[in-house]
Amino acid sequence: MEQDLEISLFGELQVSRRGERTSLPASKKARALLAFLVTTGRPHRRERLCELFWDLPDDPKAALRWSLSKLRKVVDTPERLRIIADRERVWFDAEGAVIDLRDLYTALRRPEAEFSVAELERMAADLDMTLLDGLDGAGDEGFEGWLTSEREDARAAQVEVLRRLATHESMPALKAKKWRRLWREADPDAAEEYDRKQAQPRKTASEDTPRGPKPSPKRRALRAQRIGFCEVPDGTKIAYATIGSGPPLLKAANWLNHLEFDWDSPIWGKTFGTIARTRTFIRYDERGSGLSDWDVKELTFDAFVEDLEAVADCLGLERFPLLGISQGCAVSVEYAVRHPERVSGLILVSGYAAGWRHLASEEEQARREAVLKLTEVGWGTDNPAYRHIFSQTFMPDASAEDLAWFDDFQRKTASPANAARFQEAFGQIDVRHRLKEVKVPTIVLHSRYDQRIPLEMGRALASGIPGAHFVPLESRNHILLDSEPAWQEGLKAVAQFMEETGI
Incomplete structure (x- = not known):
């Protein structure tokens, strides 16, 4: 049965509807936006998407709206809307869609004994392609960092598939030699450990077969x-x-x-x-x-x-x-x-x-009110000096690297107006x-x-x-x-x- 929507992220981004390949927008940024929404599988704030793809002085929100309108023509149907957006967020509804990367990661969570050689070889062929090929340079440093991390995760999955192929009990001898060579090239330490354990009395499959690299805890x-x-x-x-x-x-x-x-x-x-x-x-x-x-x-x-x-x-x-x-x-x-x-x-x-409105001295209240004003004018700027006021009091013993991260994190969590409103609301708590x-x-x-x-x-x-x-x-x-x-x-x-x- 043909699927309503199939999205391939291995190699160049491809979208098919009912078995027919669909033309994608000519805009590289629009294609990268679709890839980002599909791959992450979670909602994103409009402001964040604008930062990732349109660092423009004029109207990045208009560029986002234009790109979404083009992408809706690719993935939406009268019966099913895939690009979901409200006044603040955008996300991709992947329910019922075939997405090769997601489905491969899901499959790898199954017990090893359930995999046939043919299925693993199909996975290896997919993973041999560059993930989201051609989308480098479509966004800012944040997007490039995300793309690099996704490719690293795909590389970790590739090593795991190579390991399973190299050690599969039903693998013909000639093919096994090929897959062991590829596994050894990809992960020499794990392959060497496997060979060493093979020469020893066998215990259990889980003990005998070293695992390849895994995605970071954060990405998992x-x-x-x-x-x-x-x-x-x-x-x-x-x-x-x-x-x-x-x-x-x-x-x-x-x-x-x-x-x-x-x-x-x-x-x-x-x-x-x-x-x-x-x-x-x-x-x-x-x-x-x-x-x-x-x-x-x-x-x-x-x-x-x-x-x-x-x-x-x-x-x-x-x-x-x-x-x-x-x-x-x-x-x-x-x-x-x-x-x-x-x-x-x-x-x-x-x-x-x-809160501070109830317990702070007049002098302390005056300081807090001054910080409120600083927040309103400086919170959303690229200069972290205003937000650093909070960073130093929240974590005075943090490293310079952690403080820099926290400075940037604050700006992403709330608008300047809301940051000031929060401080006032916390002061009223009792x-x-x-x-x-x-x-x-x-x-x-x-x-x-x-x-x-x-x-x-x-x-x-x-x-x-x-x-x-x-x-x-x-x-x-x-x-x-x-x-x-x-x-x-x-x-x-x-x-x-x-x-x-x-x-």
């Missing part, structure tokens, strides 16, 4: 996480992502998160990956940031809680622990008080019960009166020398919650880095807490 996570959207009553779309398996753990959103770019992070990536090993880990971008709607009327504490409620309801979560970081702690507290039957425990990190109403096991972790939120505020948060366990950590960072000892100490404390409380 991006492919594995599932992104969806839910709506709150006012129509705002909230983007959420799930990854891993096991009992659910829901993280309340905090500022400076992005469902896609978090995996690049020296702050979040390793932490999130650790959680997803044993849990179904759920995160979302709060309104005004990340992949959620940026153009929103309400950007208040009650709206933040409403976002959390919408995600939990959309996924049908019945009972789960909540992870709160920074202002996400107050959101988690409020949700736990409103929905005690659904929350099994609270894990609160670097949090506070009341859940001090709700702390005594928390009825679930709670652990509170806080850096002793936090430069953003003083230790006293973390201690006050813990002391206000009945039975809360307080863990001070030896760090100056508001957001822990996975390279510092305090990060590992915090993970151990949380793991012990969850085991002792059974959550």
Whole structure:
């Protein structure tokens, strides 16, 4: 049966509908845009796509709209729209489509014994072609970096297929010689290890056959996480992502998160990956940031809680622990008080019960208001000096490389106007009166020398919650880095807490 839509990413980009090859736009950037949307398989903000492909002084948004109109003629039909776009995001609906790269990666997750020689040889032929050939130079450095990474992943898959061919039990002897030579050329260390083990008493197939190189943990996570959207009553779309398996753990959103770019992070990536090993880990971008709607009327504490409620309801979560970081702690507290039957425990990190509008001195409030003004005028510029104000207080002990990453990351997570609105909204937070109403096991972790939120505020948060366990950590960072000892100490404390409380 002929498929409605087939997309080939090996070699030059090709699209076929009902077995007939379709002409692609002459524009290299338009073809690269389609390849990017199809390969990533997730929503992207319009601003991000403009940055990747149209670094123009005039009207990059118009160029994006033009390209999307051309691509719709290639992949859309009256019965099925494939290019999906709303006012803020664009993505490709791949359901039911045949996409050779995606289908090959999916197939490689099957047990090795299920593969025939012929199937592996077809895979090898595909992987021998340059992925997305001819699209080099279609975008900025970000696109070129993405394209290089995708080709590296395809190369890793090629090595794995060569290994399977070289060691396949049904491979004829003459063909086996060819595939072993190609495998040895591609991955000499693994091939040599295989030959060495072949000369020893055999154990199991998994022990005998070394694996080839694998995609990076970050890229595996991006492919594995599932992104969806839910709506709150006012129509705002909230983007959420799930990854891993096991009992659910829901993280309340905090500022400076992005469902896609978090995996690049020296702050979040390793932490999130650790959680997803044993849990179904759920995160979302709060309104005004990340992949959620940026153009929103309400950007208040009650709206933040409403976002959390919408995600939990959309996924049908019945009972789960909540992870709160920074202002996400107050959101988690409020949700736990409103929905005690659904929350099994609270894990609160670097949090506070009341914002700077309530507790800061007049002098400190004046400083905060000055930063608000700086944010409005400098947040979206290429000069990171304005955003560096935040970077230094969030992570004073970070390396220059990590700080540079964080500076750029901030700009991608929110607009200048929303960045200022967030700061004002966080200043208005006050859940001090709700702390005594928390009825679930709670652990509170806080850096002793936090430069953003003083230790006293973390201690006050813990002391206000009945039975809360307080863990001070030896760090100056508001957001822990996975390279510092305090990060590992915090993970151990949380793991012990969850085991002792059974959550």
